[in-house]
Amino acid sequence: MAEAAALDMRPAGDAKPRLSVRGLHAFYGESHVLHGMEFDVSNGEVITLLGRNGAGKTTTLRAIIGQQRNRRGSILFDGIETIGLPARQIARMGVGYVPEERGIFSSLSVLENLHLPPALGAAAVSDDEIFELFPNLRERLDSQGTKLSGGEQQMLAIARILRAGFRFLLLDEPTEGLAPVIIEQISRTIRILKERGYTIVLVEQNFHFASSVADRHYIVEQGRVVDMVRADALEQNRAKLHKYLGI
Template identity: 40%
Template sequence: MLLRLEDIHTHYGKSHILQGVSMEIRKGEIVGLLGRNGVGKTTTLNTVVGFVKPSKGRLIFNDRDFTSYPCHKISRMGIAYVPQGRHLFPQMTVLENLKTGMLYATGGDGLDRVFDLFPNLKRLLDQKAGSLSGGEQQAVAISRAILKNPEILLLDEPTTGLMPLFVNSLLEIVRRLNEEGMTILLVEEKVPFVLSLSHRIYFMVKGRIEHGAAKEDLVERPEVFVDYLGVRP
């Protein structure tokens, strides 16, 4: 098992956000995490990367307990995160943003791999990141993350604000990263996007994982999506 969350509880002040979250992600999988707004999906990702510390439970990566690790140490372990909103440095150039992803890189093909995935970035290297379109900014954010050559990539709402054409391109890029060996944990509100990519899907309700199943099983049971999301796939 590559990544395991065991009975994770988190609090923001007095608010009990995650209430016993347990998940498993195997090496080479794409795992989707679905749920309505505000149920704790982003908090789950923030907990994995160390932005939020659990009040109870354990985080295990490659059989190592990293529950108490600081963010920079978690990143060096091989866990990369593309947060919702991209969180680029808007006044820095594309190249400068990309270089921040190379600080703790462990091997990999560097910028050549990025340009192979996102060839348009090559002509944008000297532009300020804040001047780019939503799709271009997402390309920079994903590129910055994969420059670390992580074992697992966490994606939080990667299609937010993107035109349909770029959503389709992003789907193929995520699929390609997985085919090349990268494990991915995907939080996304577009159910067809998640179904197209994921091997397994977890459903979160009010800070708890209420259901998890292989994609093949869920395709035959659209009522599960209605029960937990209020929509049909």
Template identity: 50%
Template sequence: MLRIENLSAAYGEAVVLRGVSLEVGTGEVVTLVGRNGAGKSTLLRCVMGLHPSYTGRIELNGRDLAALPAHRRARLGLGWVPDDRGSYAGLSVAESLLLPPTVGPDPWPMARVYDTFPALHARRDSPSTKLSGGEQQMLALARVLRMGARLLLCDEPTEGLSPLLVQQVGDILRTAKEHGVTVLLVEQNVHFAATVADRHYLLVNGVVAETLDNASVRSRERDLLAYLGI
């Protein structure tokens, strides 16, 4: 579904990504792991078109995205789940869910959204910016699923969440995968990543250093945690 070839990106003269190549197959959950500053979030922003200062090639289902701005990439089925949750000021939970357009052939109906996210159903008339951090994270995930996005770009969805909410995020990602949704996930919690993902790319100084399967992550979890500074 997603193919990235020789991707390099910079902020001014500071090079963040250096010739990154990776693939995410349809229906896969793939994580990017690495230290802060390794370029993980920048890679997601390049894919979404939010950081246009890059070279290389990004393809979605064989289509080169280079000439497309972010809103047109979203229309192709990219769903952006930012690390700041992206709640809409002044809109209720229900309005936030219904505002974005449908972008895929199989959008989640509101009944499924509320069944999967019961806390959002209970708070559906509340201002979205008044939700707790965990509820705002659930809203960010629910919003792109309701749109019918086929590839979710999730930036640190478990950051700052309680263990119970982390477990709920994992359940939701696994449910989305069962419905054919593909996920590219930035995640510092390697233990969590190994419970939801099929494969993992380790980024070191803007370069893909290794591709790891779950068995490798579990056997090397202590070393990875030490490397990541967690």
């Protein structure tokens, strides 16, 4: 199998990457999880990290946002090296993270969850815009987090980082366990955000969903990127994707 360093992981065109990950290693105690992750993301692009469970996809997001402290290598965001920065400083650069467990405050209402994070200047999305993207939330403003369905919790988690003004989004398994109608609503939201210039990194197991929204797909195995497939080349690479992902 080709090593990641030998693969062309760059986006199409000559645009300077918004995010550039090089030689990224990460550890949980003595366990070596990431083994030289390398990939780029351009401004306004949606990319996915695809791979089987345990491949290192979530750890990669945690390393980018600074929650995975035991990491080394290079993570350039807008040309600034962030590998040694704490998570709060990376967030202030405009990087928003929705973890797999969603991370909403279960004892707070929908409105309180939305208004809790401080807004990052003019990039903050208004409440009215939030409710256009997620009409369900308007009807549940006074409901506590514990009273929301899984889909409503996911909508709220995404809405919260949009209202806070993040324009570079890290979304970990946003469709896991959700009904098809909710998955379609999240898919629609991601397409709208892409049209508005947001940059999004998705970790996904649902390949059908990922293929409907992403520009490129990075294949992750054993803590490294082993291949990259562009959206316009999915059909001719279906056999290869089946081998990697079992789809």
